[in-house]
Amino acid sequence: xxxxxxxxxxxxxxxxxxxxxxxxxxxxxxxxxxxxxxxxxxxxxxxxxxxxxxxxxxxxxxxxxxxxxxxxxxxxxxxxxxxxxxxxxxxxxxxxxxxxxxxxxxxxxxxxxxxxxxxxxxxxxxxxxxxxxxxxxxxxxxxxxxxxxxxxxxxxxxxxxxxxxxxxxxxxxxxxxxxxxxxxxxxxxxxxxxxxxxxxxxxxxxxxxxxxxxxxxxxxxxxxxxxxxxxxxxxxxxxxxxxxxxxxxxxxxxxxxxxxxxxxxxxxxxxxxxxxxxxxxxxxxxxxxxxxxxxxxxxxxxxxxxxxxxx
Numbered sequence: 001x002x003x004x005x006x007x008x009x010x011x012x013x014x015x016x017x018x019x020x021x022x023x024x025x026x027x028x029x030x031x032x033x034x035x036x037x038x039x040x041x042x043x044x045x046x047x048x049x050x051x052x053x054x055x056x057x058x059x060x061x062x063x064x065x066x067x068x069x070x071x072x073x074x075x076x077x078x079x080x081x082x083x084x085x086x087x088x089x090x091x092x093x094x095x096x097x098x099x100x101x102x103x104x105x106x107x108x109x110x111x112x113x114x115x116x117x118x119x120x121x122x123x124x125x126x127x128x129x130x131x132x133x134x135x136x137x138x139x140x141x142x143x144x145x146x147x148x149x150x151x152x153x154x155x156x157x158x159x160x161x162x163x164x165x166x167x168x169x170x171x172x173x174x175x176x177x178x179x180x181x182x183x184x185x186x187x188x189x190x191x192x193x194x195x196x197x198x199x200x201x202x203x204x205x206x207x208x209x210x211x212x213x214x215x216x217x218x219x220x221x222x223x224x225x226x227x228x229x230x231x232x233x234x235x236x237x238x239x240x241x242x243x244x245x246x247x248x249x250x251x252x253x254x255x256x257x258x259x260x261x262x263x264x265x266x267x268x269x270x271x272x273x274x275x276x277x278x279x280x281x282x283x284x285x286x287x288x289x290x291x292x293x294x295x296x297x298x299x300x301x302x303x304x305x306x307x308x309x310x311x
Contacts (some may be wrong), residue, residue, distance in 0.1 A: 008078035029222035085201025138249035141272030143298035197251030237294025
């Protein structure tokens with residue numbers, strides 16, 4: 001009998017694409033493996049009756065993206081869960097871990113806009129930009145204080161439809177998600193990381209498992225990307241020190257050149273008036289080294305922040 005692995009995922013188009021990326025990689029690594037996709041309804045899935053309420057305004061924040069999948073993993077209803085790591089809470093529930101990741105896709109954000117607009121600078125005075133991300137809001141307002149930020153919820157196709165129906169003049173989406181859905185042509189431009197620092201884990205598909213489930217871990221070892229794991233460890237360690245969630249505008253982006261890791265971290269006020277940055281490079285030989293760099297940068301940055309900015 002073929003070995004079976006149950007993969008939990010949300011039901012959005014992007015989530016299913018990412019779950020199938022994991023399943024296909026596992027099947028290539030383990031011919032004959034039965035990798036079953038199990039769709040789990042998520043509290044974070046947007047419904048029209050919710051309006052444009054931000055996740056940051058909902059109890060649970062980012063944790064809503066993964067809550068039901070995590071409950072299913074802990075209940076042994078699935079063996080693992082597939083997530084966009086930028087949507088994961090800073091701290092995972094007891095008994096769960098993310099130690100396996102796929103190769104990182106482009107972590108940058110993309111501007112999507114109407115009327116031939118090709119850059120943030122091209123947006124007209126007072127343009128309405130839709131985003132549910134406080135990080136993107138803060139970075140946009142730091143660049144263009146005149147812009148009107150409009151909360152915009154929904155999956156990627158829904159947000160594009162809201163843009164095309166002129167509910168907003170522009171929106172910001174993760175380039176990785178657009179590429180995975182074959183929608184990169186919808187982007188007006190790619191926003192460089194120097195302009196809009198990505199969220200921690202952006203572009204990374206992570207696989208969450210039960211601590212101690214060695215059988216699943218052995219299967220996933222074959223598809224784990226070590227380099228992506230190192231940059232993720234640094235970014236999430238900084239996030240954990242800052243206790244970042246949907247409630248705080250935080251960006252974190254690490255790159256790897258040989259064994260040298262470079263991490264940049266940013267914290268901003270929601271109105272973009274206050275922006276604090278820090279960075280550090282250092283050699284890494286494992287996740288512990290990478291996490292240490294993240295902890296150092298996060299702690300140093302936290303010591304400089306005014307009271308209340310992380311609330």
